[in-house]
Amino acid sequence: xxxxxxxxxxxxxxxxxxxxxxxxxxxxxxxxxxxxxxxxxxxxxxxxxxxxxxxxxxxxxxxxxxxxxxxxxxxxxxxxxxxxxxxxxxxxxxxxxxxxxxxxxxxxxxxxxxxxxxxxxxxxx
Amino acid sequence: xxxxxxxxxxxxxxxxxxxxxxxxxxxxxxxxxxxxxxxxxxxxxxxxxxxxxxxxxxxxxxxxxxxxxxxxxxxxxxxxxxxxxxxxxxxxxxxxxxxxxxxxxxxxxxxxxxxxxxxxxxxxxxxxxxxxxxxxxxxxxxxxxxxxxxxxxxxxxxxxxxxxxxxxxxxxxxxxxxxxxxxxxxxxxxxxxxxxxxxxxxxxxxxxxxxxxxxxxxxxxxxxxxxxxxx
Numbered sequence: 001x002x003x004x005x006x007x008x009x010x011x012x013x014x015x016x017x018x019x020x021x022x023x024x025x026x027x028x029x030x031x032x033x034x035x036x037x038x039x040x041x042x043x044x045x046x047x048x049x050x051x052x053x054x055x056x057x058x059x060x061x062x063x064x065x066x067x068x069x070x071x072x073x074x075x076x077x078x079x080x081x082x083x084x085x086x087x088x089x090x091x092x093x094x095x096x097x098x099x100x101x102x103x104x105x106x107x108x109x110x111x112x113x114x115x116x117x118x119x120x121x122x123x124x125x
Numbered sequence: 126x127x128x129x130x131x132x133x134x135x136x137x138x139x140x141x142x143x144x145x146x147x148x149x150x151x152x153x154x155x156x157x158x159x160x161x162x163x164x165x166x167x168x169x170x171x172x173x174x175x176x177x178x179x180x181x182x183x184x185x186x187x188x189x190x191x192x193x194x195x196x197x198x199x200x201x202x203x204x205x206x207x208x209x210x211x212x213x214x215x216x217x218x219x220x221x222x223x224x225x226x227x228x229x230x231x232x233x234x235x236x237x238x239x240x241x242x243x244x245x246x247x248x249x250x251x252x253x254x255x256x257x258x259x260x261x262x263x264x265x266x267x268x269x270x271x272x273x274x275x276x277x278x279x280x281x282x283x284x285x286x287x288x289x290x291x292x293x294x295x296x297x298x299x300x301x302x303x304x305x306x307x308x309x310x311x312x313x314x315x316x317x318x319x320x321x322x323x324x325x326x327x328x329x330x331x332x333x334x335x336x337x338x339x340x341x342x343x344x345x346x347x348x349x350x351x352x353x354x355x356x
Binding site for chain 2: 012013016017020023024026027028029030037038039040041042043044051066067068101114115116118119120
């Protein structure tokens with residue numbers, strides 16, 4: 001399923017809620033504008049842009065999610081927030097597709113920096 | 126007499142033709158040579174510089190590749206090194222993805238509903254997002270580890286996270302530099318203030334050691350049957 005959202009101001013919370021809805025709908029992998037959503041991926045407003053994984057993105061936001069297309073579609077159609085966004089004349093397009101590619105996490109080589117403050121508690125392996 | 130004349134003229138014509146063609150060709154050749162010579166020295170210098178750059182790049186690549194090769198060769202003779210390397214990488218990935226219990230210093234945020242308002246999914250979502258953007262390295266809500274596909278779902282009075290139902294108070298734990306996390310939350314007009322305006326009870330405590338559990342193994346968020354790796 002892919003979703004593209006356009007123009008007017010899109011708030012970080014809009015994206016956050018849409019992502020959360022997709023997760024509720026059983027998405028198994030999600031990306032926004034090519035930025036893979038990881039456990040600690042934030043979506044923060046920075047003026048007219050939104051920061052995702054510390055990179056800056058502007059509209060349009062293309063959200064791709066892998067999961068059961070019908071289920072995800074239903075979730076999106078029933079999403080209140082998305083309805084409000086459409087009411088406010090934000091262009092939203094939802095497409096089901098048979099094959100989508102979701103990009104690798106760009107920070108894959110810097111994982112050690114992202115876990116520097118933690119110790120493993122017990123490792124049964 | 127007439128025939129011999131015609132033959133003579135034919136031969137002369139053929140010879141003349143060959144000569145003209147020859148001449149024409151050699152002029153062409155000379156012209157290309159001359160144009161090359163006429164090319165300004167500056168242009169040639171530019172070409173040279175570009176070629177030199179490319180050469181440098183290629184030799185850099187060569188160096189890098191031969192280093193990789195050496196490393197691989199070394200690890201081939203020493204299998205355990207490679208195994209160790211991959212084991213470390215795997216370990217890192219597991220920590221990052223939330224498959225092991227971790228501890229570290231961080232912050233505990235508690236949100237409780239008051240008699241006026243209940244805690245909504247957006248409230249929890251906003252706090253979690255704020256912690257993420259402040260650089261949290263691991264987060265859990267009521268002992269449910271937040272992983273990439275963790276949902277926060279309102280279900281009546283309750284909130285469901287990772288398919289488990291929970292009620293207020295919500296205890297959100299995050300590991301990172303506690304001061305940084307606290308500052309991010311406590312901003313004027315920041316998340317904490319906003320939630321307080323909604324009459325929610327929210328407390329923030331810095332803690333030297335918090336333990337964040339791994340994701341439950343039977344959790345419905347660990348599903349990847351629809352994912353196929355792309356080469």
